[in-house]
Amino acid sequence: xxxxxxxxxxxxxxxxxxxxxxxxxxxxxxxxxxxxxxxxxxxxxxxxxxxxxxxxxxxxxxxxxxxxxxxxxxxxxxxxxxxxxxxxxxxxxxxxxxxxxxxxxxxxxxxxxxxxxxxxxxxxxxxxxxxxxxxxxxxxxxxxxxxxxxxxxxxxxxxxxxxxxxxxxxxxxxxxxxxxxxxxxxxxxxxxxxxxxxxxxxxxxxxxxxxxxxxxxxxxxxxxxxxxxxxxxxxxxxxxxxxxxxxxxxxxxxxxxxxxxxxxxxxxxxxxxxxxxxxxxxxxxxxxxxxxxxxxxxxxxxxxxxxxxxxxxxxxxxxxxxxxxxxxxxxxxxxxxxxxxxxxxxxxxxxxxxxxxxxxxxxxxxxxxxxxxxxxxxxxxxxxxxxxxxxxxxxxxxxxxxxxxxxxxxxxxxxxxxxxxxxxxxxxxxxxxxxxxxxxxxxxxxxxxxxxxxxxxxxxxxxxxxxxxxxxx
Amino acid sequence: xxxxxxxxxxxxxxxxxxxxxxxxxxxxxxxxxxxxxxxxxxxxxxxxxxxxxxxxxxxxxxxxxxxxxxxxxxxxxxxxxxxxxxxxxxxxxxxxxxxxxxxxxxxxxxxxxxxxxxxxxxxxxxxxxxxxxxxxxxxxxxxxxxxxxxxxxxxxxxxxxxxxxxxxxxxxxxxxxxxxxxxxxxxxxxxxxxxxxxxxxxxxxxxxxxxxxxxxxxxxxxxxxxxxxxxxxxxxxxxxxxxxxxxxxxxxxxxxxxxxxxxxxxxxxxxxxxxxxxxxxxxxxxxxxxxxxxxxxxxxxxxxxxxxxxxxxxxxxxxxxxxxxxxxxxxxxxxxxxxxxxxxxxxxxxxxxxxxxxxxxxxxxxxxxxxxxxxxxxxxxxxxxxxxxxxxxxxxxxxxxxxxxxxxxxxxxxxxxxxxxxxxxxxxxxxxxxxxxxxxxxxxxxxxxxxxxxxxxxxxxxxxxxxxxxxxx
Numbered sequence: 001x002x003x004x005x006x007x008x009x010x011x012x013x014x015x016x017x018x019x020x021x022x023x024x025x026x027x028x029x030x031x032x033x034x035x036x037x038x039x040x041x042x043x044x045x046x047x048x049x050x051x052x053x054x055x056x057x058x059x060x061x062x063x064x065x066x067x068x069x070x071x072x073x074x075x076x077x078x079x080x081x082x083x084x085x086x087x088x089x090x091x092x093x094x095x096x097x098x099x100x101x102x103x104x105x106x107x108x109x110x111x112x113x114x115x116x117x118x119x120x121x122x123x124x125x126x127x128x129x130x131x132x133x134x135x136x137x138x139x140x141x142x143x144x145x146x147x148x149x150x151x152x153x154x155x156x157x158x159x160x161x162x163x164x165x166x167x168x169x170x171x172x173x174x175x176x177x178x179x180x181x182x183x184x185x186x187x188x189x190x191x192x193x194x195x196x197x198x199x200x201x202x203x204x205x206x207x208x209x210x211x212x213x214x215x216x217x218x219x220x221x222x223x224x225x226x227x228x229x230x231x232x233x234x235x236x237x238x239x240x241x242x243x244x245x246x247x248x249x250x251x252x253x254x255x256x257x258x259x260x261x262x263x264x265x266x267x268x269x270x271x272x273x274x275x276x277x278x279x280x281x282x283x284x285x286x287x288x289x290x291x292x293x294x295x296x297x298x299x300x301x302x303x304x305x306x307x308x309x310x311x312x313x314x315x316x317x318x319x320x321x322x323x324x325x326x327x328x329x330x331x332x333x334x335x336x337x338x339x340x341x342x343x344x345x346x347x348x349x350x351x352x353x354x355x356x357x358x359x360x361x362x363x364x365x366x367x368x369x370x371x372x373x374x375x376x377x378x379x380x381x382x383x384x385x386x387x388x389x390x391x392x393x394x395x396x397x398x399x400x401x402x403x404x405x406x407x408x409x410x411x412x413x414x415x416x417x418x419x420x421x422x423x424x425x426x427x428x429x430x431x432x433x434x435x436x437x438x439x440x441x442x443x444x445x446x447x448x449x450x451x452x453x454x455x456x457x458x459x460x461x462x463x464x465x466x467x468x469x470x471x472x473x
Numbered sequence: 474x475x476x477x478x479x480x481x482x483x484x485x486x487x488x489x490x491x492x493x494x495x496x497x498x499x500x501x502x503x504x505x506x507x508x509x510x511x512x513x514x515x516x517x518x519x520x521x522x523x524x525x526x527x528x529x530x531x532x533x534x535x536x537x538x539x540x541x542x543x544x545x546x547x548x549x550x551x552x553x554x555x556x557x558x559x560x561x562x563x564x565x566x567x568x569x570x571x572x573x574x575x576x577x578x579x580x581x582x583x584x585x586x587x588x589x590x591x592x593x594x595x596x597x598x599x600x601x602x603x604x605x606x607x608x609x610x611x612x613x614x615x616x617x618x619x620x621x622x623x624x625x626x627x628x629x630x631x632x633x634x635x636x637x638x639x640x641x642x643x644x645x646x647x648x649x650x651x652x653x654x655x656x657x658x659x660x661x662x663x664x665x666x667x668x669x670x671x672x673x674x675x676x677x678x679x680x681x682x683x684x685x686x687x688x689x690x691x692x693x694x695x696x697x698x699x700x701x702x703x704x705x706x707x708x709x710x711x712x713x714x715x716x717x718x719x720x721x722x723x724x725x726x727x728x729x730x731x732x733x734x735x736x737x738x739x740x741x742x743x744x745x746x747x748x749x750x751x752x753x754x755x756x757x758x759x760x761x762x763x764x765x766x767x768x769x770x771x772x773x774x775x776x777x778x779x780x781x782x783x784x785x786x787x788x789x790x791x792x793x794x795x796x797x798x799x800x801x802x803x804x805x806x807x808x809x810x811x812x813x814x815x816x817x818x819x820x821x822x823x824x825x826x827x828x829x830x831x832x833x834x835x836x837x838x839x840x841x842x843x844x845x846x847x848x849x850x851x852x853x854x855x856x857x858x859x860x861x862x863x864x865x866x867x868x869x870x871x872x873x874x875x876x877x878x879x880x881x882x883x884x885x886x887x888x889x890x891x892x893x894x895x896x897x898x899x900x901x902x903x904x905x906x907x908x909x910x911x912x913x914x915x916x917x918x919x920x921x922x923x924x925x926x927x928x929x930x931x932x933x934x935x936x937x938x939x940x941x942x943x944x945x946x
Contacts, residue, residue, distance in 0.1 A: 104879075105886035109835040141876040306822035307890070309831040336818075336890040337877055345809075346819070349779035353823075358782040362582040403614040404810055404894070406574070406922050407929030409936075413578035417780070417809040421877070422895040449879050456880030463882075 031064075031076040032431055033057040033393075038087040039400070040065060041411050043371045043386040047364060049411055055087060057393040060206075060431035065387055080426070080433075086398040086411060088367075089386050090148025090427060091340035092374025094299035095240070095278035097154045097331030098138030098163075099131040102455050104332045106463075112248075113308070118333070122155075125459055126183035131156040135163045136443065137452040138338055143167065143440050145339030146424035148394040149374070149384055151240055151276065151299070151328070153213040155184040158198060161208050168434045168442045170394065172378065173198065174213025174240045177228065179220055188224045192231065199235050207430060211238035214270075216245070217261045218252035222268055229269035238379070239270060240299075243277035246310055250282050262287035271296055276377055278328060280318070281311045288314070292321045297377030300369065302346050303337075304330030312354045315347075315369075316361060326374025339421035340370050348416055363412035397426040504537075504549040505904055506530040508868070511560035513538060514884050516844045516859040520837060522884055528560060530866040533679075533904035538860055553899070553906075559871040559884060561840075562859050563621025563900060564813035565847025567772035568713070568751035570627045570804030571611030571636075572604040575928050577805045579936075585721075586781070591806070595628075598932055599656035604629040608636045609916065610925040611811055616640065616913050618812030619897035621867040622847070622857055624713055624749065624772070624801070626686040628657040631671060634681050641907045641915045643867065645851065646671065647686025647713045650701065652693055661697045665704065672708050680903060684711035687743075689718070690734045691725035695741055702742035711852070712743060713772075716750035719783055723755050735760035744769055749850055751801060753791070754784045761787070761794055770797045770850030773842065775819050776810070777803030785827045788820075788842075789834060799847025812894035813843050821889055836885035870899040 034057070040050040042065070056064040056074050064070050103125075107117040131154060142150060152160050153174040164171040175198065176182055177191040185191035198210035212228045214220045220228075232239045244250075244261040258264035262283055265271050271294035278299040283291070291298065300315050318325050327343050329335045335343075344366050351361035375385025383392045398415070400408060402423050408414040427435040434442055507530070513523040515538070529537040529547050537543050576598075580590040604627060615623060625633050626647040637644040648671065649655060650664040658664035671683035685701045687693045693701075705712045717723075717734040731737035735756055738744050744767035751772040756764070764771065773788050791798050800816050802808045808816075817839050824834035848858025856865045871888070873881060875896050881887040900908040907915055 102880060103882075104891060105881055105883045108883060108886040108890070109832050111831045113831065137876060137879060144876055303818075303822065306826040307818075307831075309825040309829050309833070311829075312826070336886075337893075339877070342893075345776075345780075346822070349776065349819070350826075352782040353779040353785070356782050356784075358584045358586065358780075359582050360782070401922055403610060403617055403918075403922065404812070406577075406610060406925050408578055409576075409929065409933060410578040410581060413581040413809075417581070418577060420810075420815075420893055420895060422893060445876075449874055449876065452879050456882065460882060 028075040029073055031056045031058045031074045033078045033080065033428070033433075034071065034074060034076040035087055035395070035397070036068065036071065036079055036081045037084055038082050039084055039411070040387060041086055041088040041367070041415070042388065043089050043368060044388050053087075055387060055395065057428070057431050060393055062387060062389055062391050062393050065389060082397050082426075085400050085425060086415070087387070088396060088398065088415075089371040089384065090394040090396045090429065091146050091370050092326055092378065092385065093142065093147045093150040093328055093338070093340050094276060094297070094326035094374050094377055095151055095153065095301055095328035095330060096138070096338060098142070098150075098152050098160065098338070099126070099134030099154050100331035100333045101138040101141065101338070102130060102134040102452055102459065104336055106333065115248075122183055124462070126155055128156045128159060130455065132159045132163065133451050133455050135160045136448045138332060139163055139167045139169060140440060140443055140445060140448045141332070141338040143169065143427055143435050144424065144438065145337070145341055145421035146396040146398070146427065147338070147340050148396065148427065148429045149378070149380070151211070151378065153240055155182055157194070157210070158201075161198065161202060161210070165205070165208050166442065168429050168432055170207040170384065170429060172209045172211050172238055172240065174211040176213050176215050177220060177224065178215040179224070188220065192227065196231070196235070199237055209238065211240050214239070214241045216242040216249060217264055218249045222256070225265070225268035225270055232272075232274050236274070238274050238276060240276040240278065242279055244282040244287065245279035247282070260284065260287050262290050266290055266294075273297075273379060278330070279305060279310075279313065281305055281313045283314065285317075288318055288321055288323065291318070291323050296323070297379070298323055298325045299328040299377060300325050300347065301328040301330040301334070302350050303343055304334035306346070306350060307334065312350055316351055316355065319365065324373060324376035325369050326377040327370045337421070341415075341419055341421050341424065344370060344416040344419075363410065363416045366416050367412050393428055393431040395428040396424055399423045399425045501548040502546055504529045504531045504547045505551065506866075506901070506906075507544065507547060507549040507552045508560055508870070509541065509544065509552055509554045510557055511555050512557055512873070512884065513860060514559055514561040514840070514888070515861065516562050516841060517861050528860060528868065530901070530904050533866055535860060535862055535864050535866050538862060555870050555899075558873050558898060559888070560860070561869060561871065561888075562844045562857065563867040563869045563902065564619050564843050565799055565851065565858065566615065566620045566623040566801055566811070566813050567749060567770070567799035567847050567850055568624055568626065568774055568801035568803060569611070569811060571615070571623075571625050571633065571811070572599070572607030572627050573804035573806045574611040574614065574811070575603060575607040575925055575932065577809050579806065588721075595656055597935070599628055601629045601632060603928065605632045605636065606924050606928050608633045609921045611805060612636055612640045612642060613913060613916055613918060613921045614805070614811040616642065616900055616908050617897065617911065618810070618814055618894035619869040619871070619900065620811070620813050621869065621900065621902045622851070622853070624684070624851065626713055628655055630667070630683070631674075634671065634675060634683070638678070638681050639915065641902050641905055643680040643857065643902060645682045645684050645711055645713065647684040649686050649688050650693060650697065651688040652697070661693065665700065669704070669708070672710055682711065684713050687712070687714045689715040689722060690737055691722045695729070698738070698741035698743055705747050709747070711747050711749060713749040713751065715752055717755040717760065718752035720755070733757065733760050735763050739763055739767075746852060751803070752778060752783075752786060754778055754786045756787065758790075761791055761796065764791070764796050765794045768797075770799065770852070772801040772850060773798050773820065774801040774803040774807070775823050776816055777807035779819070779823060780807065785823055789824055789828065792838065797846060797849035798842050799850040800843045810894070814888075814892055814894050814897065817843060817889040817892075836883065836889045839889050840885050866901055866904040868901040869897050872896045872898045
């Protein structure tokens with residue numbers, strides 16, 4: 001089999017190129033990292049795929065990209081020969097709750113789980129330590145699945161920001177704001193203040209972006225939502241929320257006199273290009289027109305929505321209207337994985353089934369949602385989402401020699417219907433190698449797993465030895 | 474992290490147990506292989522889960538199973554300490570076309586693909602070499618995903634039988650029978666004769682079981698189907714077929730004057746406990762009653778059925794009637810994977826969504842379909858499908874320390890919604906270790922991949938350089 005080598009002596013390679021192309025070293029531009037022998041799936045506007053290509057990285061940015069002959073112009077300390085593997089933008093996970101990884105496999109197959117099971121569970125167990133441990137586990141799994149940017153929404157988001165930063169990922173951290181008491185805020189104004197504090201703290205950070213995260217339109221008052229709208233404008237900061245997700249939500253919004261959740265949000269001033277809504281299942285044509293009018297981003301969590309039997313978001317209609325749709329795993333109690341890559345086949349299959357049309361939701365559109373679509377939904381398309389000169393070097397490399405990835409006649413089809421999370425081989429974020437040969441370089445993997453197992457053992461003991469009262473289980 | 478050791482000096486371990494329990498070696502029964510420190514998910518009638526357990530294997534059979542203290546009664550040459558990982562029956566894939574792995578990612582997102590794209594493709598490329606190479610690739614992927622028994626249905630099934638046998642798997646091999654010319658038979662009688670030859674050849678084989686495989690009710694004449702019914706009774710041999718899969722099929726069956734495919738099959742004499750039908754999407758209550766009356770087995774290929782936009786088989790209704798339902802990946806141009814494990818979350822999600830009921834299709838029922846359900850659908854439940862004393866030692870071990878498998882509060886939920894194919898760590902079939910630490914011991918993995926890549930390169934050259942005429946592409 002082809003063997004990958006991380007050549008520290010890239011200079012030697014460059015010298016030999018120099019000889020081949022008859023150039024002197026003096027004329028070469030220095031680069032930090034070169035990806036050689038790459039099959040580059042760029043996800044740029046032209047959807048260029050470059051076979052036998054190369055990507056040149058310096059100061060965290062992509063400085064060149066093209067056929068291998070561009071390499072005659074560069075020399076680099078590090079050269080990663082990817083032997084024909086797929087080189088593509090990292091995935092963008094537009095909605096998750098990383099820390100909930102420590103609750104994974106709890107309370108399956110239970111109707112109305114959020115209110116009957118989940119909120120009581122969080123009231124008992126979600127504290128700063130749980131968030132730190134669960135986020136570490138969730139970040140580890142995210143990296144191993146190829147996600148380079150993610151939007152988290154939970155409690156103690158300061159701890160989430162720290163874990164993301166240390167792991168080297170790019171993240172939007174949304175402190176949950178809700179009418180009733182949450183694990184880290186007695187009232188909505190406390191959560192709002194925590195968000196403002198985070199905004200100040202991470203003002204100049206290149207990879208961490210705090211956001212306001214009202215839990216949903218029905219779990220906040222109109223006044224709170226209006227305040228958040230004003231604050232997001234004042235700080236030019238993103239807002240993210242669960243919107244149009246459940247019948248219960250629709251009923252409570254109807255009781256407030258609004259036609260729909262999206263229509264209701266318009267009255268609060270929250271609809272804008274700063275808003276990213278997750279789910280958007282219960283939206284009609286009028287709602288879709290509103291989302292387009294205000295340039296609202298949408299996170300499509302197909303896996304969680306089907307498992308919760310909530311329905312299918314009309315994403316093909318949204319894409320036809322030009323709405324920016326990204327993909328999301330939701331929290332690991334929902335999907336239950338944190339791999340955007342494993343969402344791809346589900347997106348294809350569910351929409352084909354739903355529309356009774358095998359030609360619906362073609363493979364390239366799905367890969368686009370997972371990358372540049374997510375970047376657009378986050379307003380980050382100038383920095384991430386595709387491999388183009390001047391953009392951040394947020395890159396993943398996918399093994400094309402695994403049995404399940406053999407053969408490949410169509411790269412997009414292979415990514416959507418063949419690939420597994422474990423086919424992600426290397427990851428680079430902002431030019432730094434985060435994972436190499438599936439070993440995460442920025443975390444102690446064994447320690448992360450052990451810590452999570454210890455915590456879950458303590459949770460299990462309290463849950464099953466009478467420490468917690470639930471409606472069921 | 475926990476480290477797995479394949480202890481050749483199992484005797485030493487047994488001696489130390491002897492000391493602990495005060496027994497002499499003389500009183501111990503010799504065994505071939507012991508799985509120690511196992512979390513045994515038995516899938517027996519009582520759905521026993523044994524934590525801190527052990528499984529004892531001799532002569533290809535499970536001779537004991539229980540808490541670790543059973544080990545005081547045995548000594549074994551080989552002891553595999555699985556360090557708490559899940560030990561469970563291997564998966565049963567009730568319907569696939571292994572060789573089609575070499576076509577993977579061809580012709581995605583095309584309506585009416587079977588007749589417009591696939592049959593012409595096979596007419597050009599399906600020959601003995603393609604079947605041998607594609608089956609090797611498919612078997613490699615199947616092993617890596619934890620499938621120990623599979624039902625294949627394609628052409629040149631003699632080659633399929635050879636590959637399965639050499640790899641050490643258990644398989645039903647069904648030579649496709651169809652009205653029109655196929656890659657290996659000019660007419661149905663040729664394919665029937667090939668099947669009879671295979672039946673004679675593998676009469677006493679412990680793991681290879683030839684079957685009659687009429688492609689479908691609408692792609693065969695009534696006379697051929699009647700002949701197959703008589704022959705399957707004569708040879709006491711299994712029959713497998715695509716049934717109630719598509720609207721096109723229903724229309725052609727209606728033109729023959731029958732109410733449905735299942736009702737039509739009753740008139741041919743094919744409905745019996747020897748029959749395994751794949752898909753069963755377009756079945757109503759009357760059809761389900763017929764399937765129950767004749768004890769017909771059903772293969773549920775949820776992934777392929779959703780991707781092809783054909784619909785959702787009413788499996789919850791079938792299970793409620795006590796029909797034996799197993800799971801299937803279908804061919805790797807359909808799903809597109811060959812891992813039964815990756816079907817599990819899809820089965821749960823699709824039925825919850827379809828019934829708008831989060832409590833539908835609970836996790837344990839899904840694991841049951843993938844194991845004992847498939848065994849029953851094949852009439853092999855006396856030999857495989859659960860871990861019980863006297864049954865074949867067809868066993869897989871699943872890594873419980875991967876990030877995506879952490880933590881586990883519910884073993885069935887973890888298997889259904891957390892596990893990936895790559896979490897399958899070891900495989901044992903009929904007592905022989907087929908895969909250890911994800912290295913397949915019975916195949917040269919690199920050679921299998923290289924051969925498939927070379928073949929696909931030749932196919933691509935002929936397809937895209939004008940060698941083949943298709944209706945599209």
